[in-house]
Amino acid sequence: METEEKLYTVREVTKFIKEILEKEVGFIWVKGEISNFKAHSSGHFYFSLKDEISQLPCVMFREENRKMLFKPEDGMEVNAYGRIGVYEKQGVYQLYVYDMKSVGIGELALRFEALKKKLKAEGLFDKEYKKPLPDFPLRIGVVTSSSGAAIQDILNILSRRAPYVEIILKPTKVQGEDAAEEIAGAISEFNEYRDIDLLIIGRGGGSIEDLWAFNEEIVARAIFASEIPVMSAVGHEIDFTISDFVADLRAPTPSAAAELAVKDKKEIIDSMHHLLSSAERLLLSKLEQKNESLKNLTRRYGIARVIDMIRQKNQIVDEYERRVTSSISYAFSIKSQMVDGLYRRIKGLDPSAVLGRGYTITRRLPGMQIISNIHDIDLYDRLNIEFVDGTARAIVDKKNLKPQRIQVNKDNTK
Numbered sequence: 518m519e520t521e522e523k524l525y526t527v528r529e530v531t532k533f534i535k536e537i538l539e540k541e542v543g544f545i546w547v548k549g550e551i552s553n554f555k556a557h558s559s560g561h562f563y564f565s566l567k568d569e570i571s572q573l574p575c576v577m578f579r580e581e582n583r584k585m586l587f588k589p590e591d592g593m594e595v596n597a598y599g600r601i602g603v604y605e606k607q608g609v610y611q612l613y614v615y616d617m618k619s620v621g622i623g624e625l626a627l628r629f630e631a632l633k634k635k636l637k638a639e640g641l642f643d644k645e646y647k648k649p650l651p652d653f654p655l656r657i658g659v660v661t662s663s664s665g666a667a668i669q670d671i672l673n674i675l676s677r678r679a680p681y682v683e684i685i686l687k688p689t690k691v692q693g694e695d696a697a698e699e700i701a702g703a704i705s706e707f708n709e710y711r712d713i714d715l716l717i718i719g720r721g722g723g724s725i726e727d728l729w730a731f732n733e734e735i736v737a738r739a740i741f742a743s744e745i746p747v748m749s750a751v752g753h754e755i756d757f758t759i760s761d762f763v764a765d766l767r768a769p770t771p772s773a774a775a776e777l778a779v780k781d782k783k784e785i786i787d788s789m790h791h792l793l794s795s796a797e798r799l800l801l802s803k804l805e806q807k808n809e810s811l812k813n814l815t816r817r818y819g820i821a822r823v824i825d826m827i828r829q830k831n832q833i834v835d836e837y838e839r840r841v842t843s844s845i846s847y848a849f850s851i852k853s854q855m856v857d858g859l860y861r862r863i864k865g866l867d868p869s870a871v872l873g874r875g876y877t878i879t880r881r882l883p884g885m886q887i888i889s890n891i892h893d894i895d896l897y898d899r900l901n902i903e904f905v906d907g908t909a910r911a912i913v914d915k916k917n918l919k920p921q922r923i924q925v926n927k928d929n930t931k
Contacts, residue, residue: 528605535603538610542601547573547612548620551593559571564590566597566612575599576613586627587619594620625725629732632759636734641741641764648746650766650778654714656683657778658745663688667721667750667771674775682779685713690730691720697733703740704747709764716743717752717774728929740764752772880904882910 525533549566560579565572571746589595599614617628634641643865657675661667662671668686675682687703700718707713717754718740720728730736731751740747740763749764761767768774879888882899894900898913 540841574611660718670772678778696730701739722753
């Protein structure tokens with residue numbers, strides 16, 4: 518009689534495999550390349566680690582991934598630490614990741630990227646906060662080591678290009694313990710002093726560890742808070758620090774910072790000569806234009822002839838001055854008498870004066886023709902009779918008789 522074999526459910530098999538994997542494998546480090554990366558809206562990360570042959574599904578829950586210093590991306594090679602387990606619902610095994618490090622990126626580089634991301638999100642790198650550098654700074658503050666090559670390069674170039682500039686050095690550590698605090702403190706002190714046109718902070722080249730003071734958050738925030746324009750000049754041209762991103766201007770080297778800070782004295786003198794020459798040419802050109810305009814004006818209106826005539830007439834004016842003065846009074850008297858006589862005559866001719874003596878003026882309507890004798894009217898003519906103080910209308914019913922009075926309108930109305 519055959520023995521009946523045990524029959525397992527799918528869940529039982531999956532659970533059995535899960536117990537074996539989790540017990541036998543446990544926590545391990547796995548190296549691989551990230552693929553199919555997805556950051557879920559829940560905050561969890563889902564991706565696979567792969568090599569040339571195989572793939573391993575992975576999940577990193579939100580509680581674990583929020584402590585990371587970098588964001589995983591497809592194609593990134595990482596070392597992931599976690600435990601092997603089985604997702605029972607789908608019956609697949611996967612790596613539950615608790616920690617992950619990017620291969621080839623050191624801890625300082627991760628800290629750099631994390632701080633850069635944070636400050637950028639806060640707007641410390643935005644162009645709208647960049648202050649313009651002065652065109653002609655007279656006092657420049659320098660924050661660097663007093664014994665380094667950087668300060669010597671800056672002094673040599675500034676003294677050659679702009680010997681008129683005053684340089685104020687605030688010596689600080691530029692690497693090692695307390696360096697970042699000293700640099701930030703020096704920036705704050707210069708802002709309290711205020712009588713500075715420009716600040717240069719920096720140092721010569723070195724490793725990422727040597728330059729790290731300029732990657733500290735305290736230095737970045739001191740630069741951002743500075744009311745004095747700040748130029749960052751750290752390391753060599755290929756080196757970038759957080760200070761470079763926050764500063765109002767990044768110089769690739771301390772020497773380049775000195776070159777950018779001031780204009781060369783020769784360049785200034787040449788520019789002044791050029792401006793003076795241009796101004797002189799412009800002034801001479803304007804004078805020539807005005808002189809020519811004046812000549813044209815003189816020729817056009819005969820000003821010279823007019824002046825000569827005026828001078829000749831001056832003598833005549835002097836000769837006639839006395840005669841004119843005496844003649845004016847006599848002529849005025851004669852004319853006044855003539856005016857009075859004319860006034861009396863004109864007043865006597867005024868029709869209103871005649872009317873005032875009892876006469877009237879008769880006009881035939883509607884044309885208002887003046888009637889001077891009885892033969893100018895016919896029976897039934899309508900007449901307008903004007904008195905000194907008003908008018909009246911009449912109709913002729915008989916000749917050689919007074920016209921019938923119809924209406925008197927003393928205010929000159931109908």
